[in-house]
Amino acid sequence: MPPHVLRQRLSDLDTQIAHHESIIQEFNQQRSAILSELSLVTYPVLTLPPEVTAEIFKWCLDTGLRLLPSVAPLLLTRICRQWRALALSTPALWDRMNEIEFDVHPRTETFIETWFNRAGTRPLSLGIVCPDSVHLDSLQSVILRHASRLQSLDVMADSDSLWNLTAVQSFPILSKLELYSLGEFDEREGYIQLFEIDGAPVLRQLSLEQVLPSMVTMPWAQLTKMTLVLIPLSECLNALRWATSLREFERHSLPEDDDQIISPQLSPVNHSCLISLIVLPRGDEDILPLLTLPCLQSLELGGRFCKYQEYLDDDVVPFLSRVSGTLRTFKVGMSPTVPVQWLHPFTQLTTLELVRSTESPFKTDIIRALDRRTSPDLLPKLQSFVFAECRSNQVDDELLDTLGSRCDVTDEAHARLESFSLIWPEFDYSSDAPTARLPLVNVLPLRALARRGMRIHIGTRDQNSFTDRIVRQDCTSFPTD
Numbered sequence: 001m002p003p004h005v006l007r008q009r010l011s012d013l014d015t016q017i018a019h020h021e022s023i024i025q026e027f028n029q030q031r032s033a034i035l036s037e038l039s040l041v042t043y044p045v046l047t048l049p050p051e052v053t054a055e056i057f058k059w060c061l062d063t064g065l066r067l068l069p070s071v072a073p074l075l076l077t078r079i080c081r082q083w084r085a086l087a088l089s090t091p092a093l094w095d096r097m098n099e100i101e102f103d104v105h106p107r108t109e110t111f112i113e114t115w116f117n118r119a120g121t122r123p124l125s126l127g128i129v130c131p132d133s134v135h136l137d138s139l140q141s142v143i144l145r146h147a148s149r150l151q152s153l154d155v156m157a158d159s160d161s162l163w164n165l166t167a168v169q170s171f172p173i174l175s176k177l178e179l180y181s182l183g184e185f186d187e188r189e190g191y192i193q194l195f196e197i198d199g200a201p202v203l204r205q206l207s208l209e210q211v212l213p214s215m216v217t218m219p220w221a222q223l224t225k226m227t228l229v230l231i232p233l234s235e236c237l238n239a240l241r242w243a244t245s246l247r248e249f250e251r252h253s254l255p256e257d258d259d260q261i262i263s264p265q266l267s268p269v270n271h272s273c274l275i276s277l278i279v280l281p282r283g284d285e286d287i288l289p290l291l292t293l294p295c296l297q298s299l300e301l302g303g304r305f306c307k308y309q310e311y312l313d314d315d316v317v318p319f320l321s322r323v324s325g326t327l328r329t330f331k332v333g334m335s336p337t338v339p340v341q342w343l344h345p346f347t348q349l350t351t352l353e354l355v356r357s358t359e360s361p362f363k364t365d366i367i368r369a370l371d372r373r374t375s376p377d378l379l380p381k382l383q384s385f386v387f388a389e390c391r392s393n394q395v396d397d398e399l400l401d402t403l404g405s406r407c408d409v410t411d412e413a414h415a416r417l418e419s420f421s422l423i424w425p426e427f428d429y430s431s432d433a434p435t436a437r438l439p440l441v442n443v444l445p446l447r448a449l450a451r452r453g454m455r456i457h458i459g460t461r462d463q464n465s466f467t468d469r470i471v472r473q474d475c476t477s478f479p480t481d
Helices: 003-038 050-059 074-078 081-088 108-117 133-149 159-163 233-242 309-323 365-370 397-405 440-451 467-472
Strands: 096-101 124-130 150-157 176-181 205-209 225-229 248-252 276-280 298-301 329-333 351-355 384-388 419-423 455-459
Touching: 050 081, 074 081, 096 108, 096 150, 108 124, 108 133, 124 133, 133 150, 133 159, 150 159, 159 176, 225 233, 365 397, 397 440, 440 455
Parallel strands: 096 124, 124 150, 150 176, 176 205, 205 225, 225 248, 248 276, 276 298, 298 329, 329 351, 351 384, 384 419, 419 455
Antiparallel strands: none
């Protein structure tokens, strides 16, 4: 190429470079201006005092999912450097671990140690899963290392691991213990030596699933709350005899075919301290005929009552009569409905909750019987009436009339109905879930009841009461929270 052509090409390139340099200079100036403007921007959340932000962090915790990176507290360490430093230095975020599995989390022992080190000196809560005895040494090591600070311990393990869990004899601040066996009942002789009698001086709550009470050394007399799941009837009765200070007892029975049939060899239990009883059976409520509970105040029954009519007449009804003088709260499953005669003895009942009602929950004999104009002496002290896990948003005229009949009280022998709740299921993903609005025909009468002083709650259990909204609004419907 001739020299003059090369010189012209070089000149053109210099011109283009100068032009692009001027553009780059302009861009740099714009960039500097933007950076200057950004430097003046403040994020209000980052201007809060650290102790306020730390308190907000505590409200972000999910007790069941803390080990997931997408859930607090781990999520809080991934937002920015400032939040990471604050989260890692806030002990209240790291005092609980639930359902950590040896087979799932790598280097589980190290992971637990690192997590709990961030909790400082706070009491600890540990839920741990050991699916096989291969990890028994690690399980014992973790519990032994933190025994002095454990306030709550939940161990789910195979029977061999539970059986050999003997290394720790002292839990000075443990107040809640849950043991779950992943295997079948083990009938071998001996005991799970978890505690000496003085090894857990403040233990008050105990939960056993497929772990026989007779095979556990436990300070029974100091327990105040106990849950037994898939435990034979005879073992449940023995545990009640040993736990003389028990205040709350919950039993989930064996399937019907496997449960022990009541026989003369099973002696009744008279428990003078028990005030709360929950019986959630897979078969019969077989424990009820064997219990005498002179101080019982709260009772929850679950089951398919229509399936066992003869059993109900012979066993459940007499039990309800025995506790009718002291019972204040009665929560019962409906399948299909609860017989009205169950309620006749309850002269002191203040709260009635009907759970898992049918598609037309209000078309029942109970609604009609509760109308004080027709049955003035049924449940004379009732103050709170609840339909729970109901899939209907229809509050029909019959129910409204019943509620209204209990608003006004003119004598001391009858209490005024102070609250009505229609509790929807917590989820609303299915097409047949309750809608979020109430029709006009419901709102106006409910507003009238609210103005007469009745508290009304319609929605999920954790939503606020709708009473104020019903009273204030004049619209034909209103949304849920």
